[in-house]
Amino acid sequence: MLYMFPLNAYFITxxxxxxxxFVYPLSNNPLxxxxxxxxxxxxxxKALQKADRIIAISQFVKDILVNQLHVKHQxxxxxxxDIDNINYHPKKPxxxxxxxxxxxxxxxxxRPARGLEDILExxxxxxxxxxxxxxxxxxxxxxxxxxxxxN
Numbered sequence: 654m655l656y657m658f659p660l661n662a663y664f665i666t667x668x669x670x671x672x673x674x675f676v677y678p679l680s681n682n683p684l685x686x687x688x689x690x691x692x693x694x695x696x697x698x699k700a701l702q703k704a705d706r707i708i709a710i711s712q713f714v715k716d717i718l719v720n721q722l723h724v725k726h727q728x729x730x731x732x733x734x735d736i737d738n739i740n741y742h743p744k745k746p747x748x749x750x751x752x753x754x755x756x757x758x759x760x761x762x763x764r765p766a767r768g769l770e771d772i773l774e775x776x777x778x779x780x781x782x783x784x785x786x787x788x789x790x791x792x793x794x795x796x797x798x799x800x801x802x803x804n
Contacts, residue, residue: 665677673766675717681765683797698722756787761803763794 674694682690701707701722709715709730715731718724757776761767769790776788794802 672714673715673764683800685797686764704728706730708732729752756789758789758791760791762794762798763790764798765801767792780795 674690674697677710701718701724705728707724709718709729710733712731715726715729718729719726724755757772759767759769759772763769772788776786779786
């Protein structure tokens with residue numbers, strides 16, 4: 654997620670919800686989604702060029718902006734949206750099986766840009782080595798991504 658603040662306007666904020674159009678503009682998306690991502694890319698690139706200041710949520714996002722979209726690094730600040738407290742111990746929901754002591758959890762829309770194939774491939778390689786880690790996926794599937802979900 655990126656937040657762009659034009660300093661010459663009163664609190665006008667444009668928000669890009671994700672960087673999918675920059676990183677995975679086409680990927681395995683259906684044609685309608687490819688067209689949407691191309692339009693998102695075009696509009697977001699114009700907004701990035703006009704912005705006086707950009708807030709990225711991670712170094713990864715900043716690197717994409719600087720290295721692939723050639724945004725000046727001085728325009729970009731990073732604000733992480735994670736937990737800094739190393740003593741944080743989340744509690745397992747009561748409806749999880751008892752043998753789920755360690756697992757991989759991912760949340761968000763089910764779509765190619767999420768990289769779920771990478772998680773599945775990593776879990777396959779771990780299972781070949783005798784390491785079994787459960788995967789929990791929580792996410793919404795929009796109608797044009799149902800075939801991707803089934804695949």
